[in-house]
Amino acid sequence: MLCLVPALAVTALTSAREPASLLLGIEGAGVATLLAVMVLARSDLVVPAIAVVAIPEGASLALGGGAILAPVLGSALLAAAELAFWSIDNAVPAKESTGVVIFRGLRLLTVCLIGCAGAFALYAISATPLSGGFDLTAIGIVSAVGVLVIVLWLGRAVLGYGAKP
């Protein structure tokens, strides 16, 4: 069912004259899925449910509306996902300790703020009046490879993939 969501979003983007109602419908289905996931306490389905909500939002942004709000929207999605995880995960019950609640809330807020700042920085970079060319393409390729290397290094260091037992 989740595979249908991107297909519907693409259909809405390409063919429909008034895609807003379709996207709203998909997003509503995403919210309903998230609620169902929380009721069923299936932490492994939280991210797919968030994706169902996020894909219509992304499609809406692609259509050109409210791009400036995208970082805030992304932070809100992250907050929704984390709160959903928190409500399902009974490892640290929220009622047990006010300190834990405050700590986790502050941590989430910090990440959301950093995320927003990063996204706005991205906007700022993309808005610079630089045209394309060999130099910028080379910098882009090197940056992409660098990001990939960092991700692989983190994966190896944190998860132990490729490490000797």
Add this chain to the structure above:
Amino acid sequence: MTRRPTPRLAGYAALVALGGLGAVTLDRIAVLALVVPFAVWLARGLATAAPPSVELLGGPDRDRSAEGDELLWESEVRVRGAVGWLDLVLELPPGIQSGIAGARFRIRPSTGRFERVTWTLRPIRWGSYRLGPVTVRTQDRLGLVSYSQRLGEPARLRVYPSFERLRKLVPPARTQLSSGNRISRRHGEGLEFADIRAFTPGDRVRRVNWRVTARTGIAHVNDFHLERNADLILFVDSFADLELDQDSVLSLAVRAATALADGYLGERDRVGVVGFGGVVRWLLPGLGPRHFQKVVEALLDTQVVASYAWRDIDVLPSRVLPPSATVVALSPLLDARSVGALADLHHRGFDIVVLAIDPERFMATSSRIDPLALRFWRLLRVARRRSLQRAGMIVLDWPQGVDLETLLAQAREYRRFARRSAA
């Protein structure tokens, strides 16, 4: 410590990848901006995630217990590293129950401080068990990587069977030469009056029956029964077993054998054990409270070992089966090898009492068995039981709802009736 990515890590990474792909495909930086907070969460989580160092000490408070008793497993755990919570799961075999669901504790440890965790355990079936080790599970603070590790050494626990105290036992058909509490058929020194006979040189004067002597004019003396002990061999058939709700044929047999050993050793008889199955085990007959411990220890090791090899009693050393011993067999009569061994023992002159445990009491009522197969199985069992009865053995069915005491009363009646018939 084993590390695994959580569904959150995989999901967030997929979202970020989807956002990046969407941004490139649609040529919209806003799509990428939508997933930047998720990327920040991933970056921060992966950069700060480090496996914690967990130290665990402790174990069970004893290495022996009885069925139904409570015992404690106390552990102290110390964590070094940033973790939000710690799951401690004590690995338990099926015969041991924990006071908490899944034997799982979840704690929020403070870094560097020992936290005490206590599991309350209850053995529900006799046996020799390995408890533990403890599996420790945790996640990093942002929930991206989960860690698990098995800590500590498994502990041995021997659970002794619970048994009923028997008030009356089946008297053995023959006694041995050592003194004991059983009244022998032979006459000699003892307390139980047996007969009056004519005086013979060597008889003690205190045993002269003066009334009979005065009446007959010939010296007569009282004769007494000797007081001797007997040898009892507990024959536990472990070829086949049926289990239902943590109880089984073998469990019942071992509990009954323990009760019989306790009763006969209390009467100063010698008790030995033969575990007859895929693996043949034995314990030489002995007496006394210490020997009871040995009997129970020997019974704890009884288990069903699948084997198709034909076994007979020739594999047993002769000292295990002393002459004139009484053999009490606990068997469901499901295997022809144990029936053959009992017939063999009977032919060699041993007094045999078979307590035939009804295996159907351990069959679930919902089990779907072909009625024809079930009927054939029952007929086979009846045929085996009758073949033993025809040979002259005491064979008693042990159905559900009958306790061992009642069964032994039936055996005594059977023996009394058989003696009267023989007379």
